[in-house]
Amino acid sequence: xxxxxxxxxxxxxxxxxxxxxxxxxxxxxxxxxxxxxxxxxxxxxxxxxxxxxxxxxxxxxxxxxxxxxxxxxxxxxxxxxxxxxxxxxxxxxxxxxxxxxxxxxxxxxxxxxxxxxxxxxxxxxxxxxxxxxxxxxxxxxxxxxxxxxxxxxxxxxxxxxxxxxxxxxxxxxxxxxxxxxxxxxxxxxxxxxxxxxxxxxxxxxxxxxxxxxxxxxxxxxxxxxxxxxxxxxxxxxxxxxxxxxxxxxxxxxxxxxxxxxxxxxxxxxxxxxxxxxxxxxxxxxxxxxxxxxxxxxxxxxxxxxxxxxxxxxxxxxxxxxxxxxxxxxxxxxxxxxxxxxxxxxxxxxxxxxxxxxxxxxxxxxxxxxxxxxxxxxxxxxxxxxxxxxxxxxxxxxxxxxxxxxxxxxxxxxxxxxxxxxxxxxxxxxxxxxxxxxxxxxxxxxxxxxxxxxxxxxxxxxxxxxxxxxxxxxxxxxxxxxxxxxxxxxxxxxxxxxxxxxxxxxxxxxxxxxxxxxxxxxxxxxxxxxxxxxxxxxxxxxxxxxxxxxxxxxxxxxxxxxxxxxxxxxxxxxxxxxxxxxxxxxxxxxxxxxxxxxxxxxxxxxxxxxxxxxxxxxxxxxxxxxxxxxxxxxxxxxxxxxxxxxxxxxxxxxxxxxxxxxxxxxxxxxxxxxxxxxxxxxxxxxxxxxxxxxxxxxxxxxxxxxxxxxx
Numbered sequence: 070x071x072x073x074x075x076x077x078x079x080x081x082x083x084x085x086x087x088x089x090x091x092x093x094x095x096x097x098x099x100x101x102x103x104x105x106x107x108x109x110x111x112x113x114x115x116x117x118x119x120x121x122x123x124x125x126x127x128x129x130x131x132x133x134x135x136x137x138x139x140x141x142x143x144x145x146x147x148x149x150x151x152x153x154x155x156x157x158x159x160x161x162x163x164x165x166x167x168x169x170x171x172x173x174x175x176x177x178x179x180x181x182x183x184x185x186x187x188x189x190x191x192x193x194x195x196x197x198x199x200x201x202x203x204x205x206x207x208x209x210x211x212x213x214x215x216x217x218x219x220x221x222x223x224x225x226x227x228x229x230x231x232x233x234x235x236x237x238x239x240x241x242x243x244x245x246x247x248x249x250x251x252x253x254x255x256x257x258x259x260x261x262x263x264x265x266x267x268x269x270x271x272x273x274x275x276x277x278x279x280x281x282x283x284x285x286x287x288x289x290x291x292x293x294x295x296x297x298x299x300x301x302x303x304x305x306x307x308x309x310x311x312x313x314x315x316x317x318x319x320x321x322x323x324x325x326x327x328x329x330x331x332x333x334x335x336x337x338x339x340x341x342x343x344x345x346x347x348x349x350x351x352x353x354x355x356x357x358x359x360x361x362x363x364x365x366x367x368x369x370x371x372x373x374x375x376x377x378x379x380x381x382x383x384x385x386x387x388x389x390x391x392x393x394x395x396x397x398x399x400x401x402x403x404x405x406x407x408x409x410x411x412x413x414x415x416x417x418x419x420x421x422x423x424x425x426x427x428x429x430x431x432x433x434x435x436x437x438x439x440x441x442x443x444x445x446x447x448x449x450x451x452x453x454x455x456x457x458x459x460x461x462x463x464x465x466x467x468x469x470x471x472x473x474x475x476x477x478x479x480x481x482x483x484x485x486x487x488x489x490x491x492x493x494x495x496x497x498x499x500x501x502x503x504x505x506x507x508x509x510x511x512x513x514x515x516x517x518x519x520x521x522x523x524x525x526x527x528x529x530x531x532x533x534x535x536x537x538x539x540x541x542x543x544x545x546x547x548x549x550x551x552x553x554x555x556x557x558x559x560x561x562x563x564x565x566x567x568x569x570x571x572x573x574x575x576x577x578x579x580x581x582x583x584x585x586x587x588x589x590x591x592x593x594x595x596x597x598x599x600x601x602x603x604x605x606x607x608x609x610x611x612x613x614x615x616x617x618x619x620x621x622x623x624x625x626x627x628x629x630x631x632x633x634x635x636x637x638x639x640x641x642x643x644x645x646x647x648x649x650x651x652x653x654x655x656x657x658x659x660x661x662x663x664x665x666x667x668x669x670x671x672x673x674x675x676x677x678x679x680x681x682x683x684x685x686x687x688x689x690x691x692x693x694x695x696x697x698x699x700x701x702x703x704x705x706x707x708x709x710x711x712x713x714x715x716x717x718x719x720x721x722x723x724x725x726x727x728x729x730x731x732x733x734x735x736x737x738x739x740x741x742x743x744x745x746x747x748x749x750x751x752x753x754x755x756x757x758x759x760x761x762x763x764x765x766x767x768x769x770x771x772x773x774x775x776x777x778x779x
Contacts, residue, residue, distance in 0.1 A: 113231070114211050115474075115486075116189075116218055116414065116426060122571035125484070125524035125534035127153075127212040127580045129621065129635070133205045133233065137244055137776055138689065139673075139718070140733055142255060142277060144185070144198045144208065144228060149671055149693040149716075151210040152619040152635035154183075154228075156198055157664055159745035159764050161295060161325025161351055162383060164198040168212050170615040170641025170665045171561050171584050172225020172542065173591035175701075179607050182542045182559070182590070184215065184223035187230045188317070190359055190377045191220060193408055193434050200321055200355065203299045204242070204259045204273035206233045212619075213563045213582065214540025216518030217474050217488030220430060224540025224561045224586075234315070235269030235305040236261040241779055248733075248772025253279035271303040282768045283329050285343045287394055292343035293764075296324040311365035321355040327385070330392060330747065330762035336700065336711050339741040339765045345389040346396055354382045369418035374411075381406040390442060391757055397445055404438040427473035434466040440548075442598075460549050462500035468543075469493045474520075486522040491515070492541065500549035502599065510554050516541040533568045542590065544609075550598035551606045553652060559588040559609065576623040584641075586613035591662060592649055597755055610649040613662065615641035629679070634672035641665050659699055659708035664745075666696030666713070687722040687731075695742075702748035709761070714742040720774075727777045734771040742766045 110121035114128045121130055129151040141147045145164055148156040157165045167173040172182025174195050185192040202208075208230050215223040239262035247254040257275030264270055281293030301319035326349045331340045359377035366372055382405045390398030414428035444456040474488035498510040518541055524534035544557040567580035588609045598604035617639035624632050643660040650656060673691035680686060693716045700709040717738055722731035745764045753759040 112207075112209050113229070114209055117416065120571075122530075122569050122576065122578075123526070123532060125486070125522050125532070125536065125567070127565065127567055127578070127582075127619065129154075129210045130207055131210075132207045133202075136202060136205060136208070138687075138720075138722070138731075139691065140246065140720075140735060140774060142201055144200075144202065144230065147202075147208055150635070150673075152621055152637040152669060152671075153212050153639065154210050154226075155665060155669060155695070157744055158199055160327030160329070160349075161199055161323055162196040162327055162353060164195040165664055165745070166195055166198060166225075167662075167665055168210075168226035169582060169584060169617065169619075169637070170613070170639050170662055171563070171586055172223075172540075173589070173662060173665065175591060175593055175663060176605055176607060178545060178547070178605070179590055179593075180222050180543050180545055182222065183225040184219050184227040185230075186219065186227060188232055188359070189229070189361070189375060189412075190379070191222075191408075191410055191432065192379070193222075193432075194381070194406065196353070196381075197355075199325075200323060201275055201277050201297045201299050202230070203257065203275050203301060204233050204271070206231045212580075213536070213565055214518065214520065214538040214561060216492075216538070216540050217472055217490045217520040218426070220470060220472075220490065221468070221492045221494070221516065221518070221540075222542045224542050224559070232301070232303075232317075233259070233261070233271060233273075235263075235271040235303055237263060237269065239263075242777070244774070244776040246772060246774035248735075248770040251280040251282055251768075251770065253770060253772070267306060267308045269305045269307075271305075272301070274298075274300040281329075282765070283331070283341050283343050285329075285345060285348060287344045287346055288348065290348060292329045292345075292348065293326055294324075298322045311367075313363050315361045316358070317360075318358045319356065321353070323353040323355070325351060327351050327388070328392075328764075330745075330764055332393065332760040333763045335761060336709055336743065336746065336763070338761075338763070339743075340763070341765055344394045345392070346394055347387045347389040347399065349385070349388045351383060351385040351388075354380075356380050369424075371416045373414045373416070375413075377408075377410045379406075379408045379410075392752060392762060393758055393760075395758075397757075399443045399445075400440060402438070402440040404436065407433075407435045409433045422478050424476045425473060426476075428471075430468070430470040430472065432466075432468045434464075434468075436462075436464040438462045458503055458550075460500065460502050462498060462546075462549055464496065464498045464546055466494060466496040466543075482526045484522075484524045486520075486524075488520040490518040492518070494543050496543070496545070498546040498554075502549055507549050510546055512544050512546070512555055512557075514541075514543055514558055516558070516560070530572055531568070531570050533566070535566045537562070537564050539563075544590075545607065547606050548598070548604050551604045552597075552599075553606050553608065556590060556607050556609050557588055559586070559590045561586040574625045577621070579618070579620045581618050582616060584613070584615035586615055586641075588648070589613045589643070589662075592657075608649060608652050611643055611647060612645040613641060614644045615639055629677045631675045632672070633674075635670065637669045639665075639667060641667075655703065656705040658702060658704045658706055661699035661708070663701050664698050666698045668694070668696040668713075670694040684723075684725045687724065688720075689722070690717070690719045692717050700743075700746035700748050702750060703754060704748055704750040709746070709748040711743050711746055714740055716740055716742075722774075727779060729776050731774045732772075733774055734769060736767060736769045739769040740766075 215227040243258035259273035261271035278296040283292035285292040307313040357379035472490035496512040520538035522536040592610040619637040720733035747762040749759040
């Protein structure tokens with residue numbers, strides 16, 4: 070990996086040096102996926118090119134230049150810029166995600182309740198939310214069920230990451246940054262251009278690493294380091310105006326750690342000392358290839374065919390399975406995930422009033438896992454003994470779907486969109502413990518997901534919409550050693566009304582929503598595993614009611630000054646926990662959802678000072694807040710809450726011709742907060758020494774960033 074780091078870094082630095090003399094910088098400040106010429110933001114939220122102000126969906130668009138200017142390197146970090154989107158993490162391969170309190174995903178084994186798509190290709194695992202963003206054109210966050218256009222597992226919404234396409238003229242981009250005090254640095258670059266009149270290419274690479282802010286005091290090493298390398302390449306063939314073929318391949322290496330929890334005395338104890346007797350290191354390799362063919366069939370019809378094959382391998386060589394300094398449970402684990410997807414869509418315009426988008430979808434997911442646990446015990450007669458348990462599992466899932474949406478515009482002001490999707494899923498799990506095969510576990514589901522949206526354009530600047538939709542997420546399997554082997558899918562009906570107002574100087578959008586969330590998959594626990602040790606158990610916990618309001622705004626008081634902000638208030642509460650009680654025999658101490666705050670807020674400002682010629686200075690600042698949250702807890706009487714917090718960021722950037730150099734600080738006031746937290750009852754029930762566990766968020770980082778493009 071060291072040689073690879075050096076190769077990637079050298080290639081990017083060479084690109085930066087070679088590009089410098091020929092760069093022509095756009096003089097605009099950070100902006101969200103918009104053209105500085107007319108202020109129009111174009112998104113593909115409905116699988117068509119539409120302006121953000123016209124699409125009748127609650128959607129946030131964040132462009133790649135904004136991500137760079139804000140120092141955002143992953144989807145998880147970008148979540149602070151989107152109202153309603155809540156993402157936390159407790160390791161390189163784990164991310165907790167929900168939108169408006171719906172689609173809660175707390176562990177890797179549960180299918181995502183918020184769909185993640187890279188260039189329109191579904192990713193079946195939330196681990197990508199931590200992965201580096203490389204050469205991204207924009208991120209679109211769609212709130213509310215998106216099943217009719219994006220498929221199952223989008224009951225909370227969808228996150229669509231769109232990477233940059235090959236360009237018609239030669240261009241290059243490069244970025245580099247360094248920050249302390251945890252030795253955090255990033256270098257990335259991309260080149261693109263034509264090979265011939267009909268063939269274009271794009272190649273991008275990056276390296277990122279950081280030591281983190283946690284220390285394993287037992288081993289005297291960094292407890293939360295992170296190291297990634299990424300490369301991707303794209304070819305686009307366009308032999309005619311009516312046909313194009315795009316082929317892309319990628320490879321990501323991720324080295325990090327999982328679950329670096331500190332033993333703490335309560336939610337006010339922000340200890341950063343980890344005392345596991347292993348570093349819990351884990352490495353991932355992500356690679357894949359995909360192809361997209363688009364053809365204009367004439368008569369107002371366009372056909373798109375997308376195929377992809379994605380692979381993920383992970384290896385955890387030595388993990389502490391008892392969450393403490395004692396050498397009780399050690400784990401070695403490997404797993405692999407292979408995903409094949411195929412989708413075809415036909416977009417047809419029948420008349421000036423009626424158009425349709427119909428399609429078929431198929432996916433196959435195959436997961437293999439091999440885990441070896443070594444359990445050390447002291448027998449009263451025999452003395453110290455070790456039990457070795459090997460668990461092997463193979464899960465296969467096939468999903469078939471048909472979908473369609475009809476768009477009816479009776480006149481230029483009104484639109485009615487009626488969509489329906491049918492998903493059929495078959496999941497099978499085969500497993501064995503220490504060579505002994507277990508009964509085969511199976512899950513089948515057949516689900517309909519309708520959506521109706523009615524919108525009206527009142528003036529060229531103002532539109533309103535109302536919608537009702539149903540979203541669904543498939544069920545899954547717990548580990549073979551878990552006391553509960555399967556759990557069913559969950560679903561949500563969402564009712565929403567919204568309005569959008571857009572001018573070059575002012576953009577406002579708002580929505581009110583109500584979610585009727587059934588069979589909620591969210592509360593999980595750590596239980597004694599068959600044969601000893603611990604295992605995570607996922608459950609259907611009951612029903613949830615979620616409602617609230619969200620606002621998003623952009624205002625330019627003067628041309629040089631841009632202010633943006635967003636706010637979400639959501640009341641998400643469990644209304645029926647009978648499923649949880651029936652499965653566990655225990656009560657809940659709170660009707661709150663784990664890690665879900667009642668409010669999220671962000672505001673940022675950018676002010677450009679022209680210095681003459683191509684030179685200017687941009688002053689930027691941002692404030693991001695998250696409300697009080699319920700910690701992960703199995704306590705039946707006393708809930709544990711994590712305090713609300715605000716994080717402040719700031720930067721000053723100097724631009725001159727081809728170069729931008731910025732000084733920045735993140736978490737400017739060194740605010741202490743928890744990224745993840747497990748209350749001690751969980752460990753006590755598993756027979757381990759009882760202590761709360763917490764992972765504190767990143768401390769203040771300050772550094773320098775440089776970028777160029779031409």
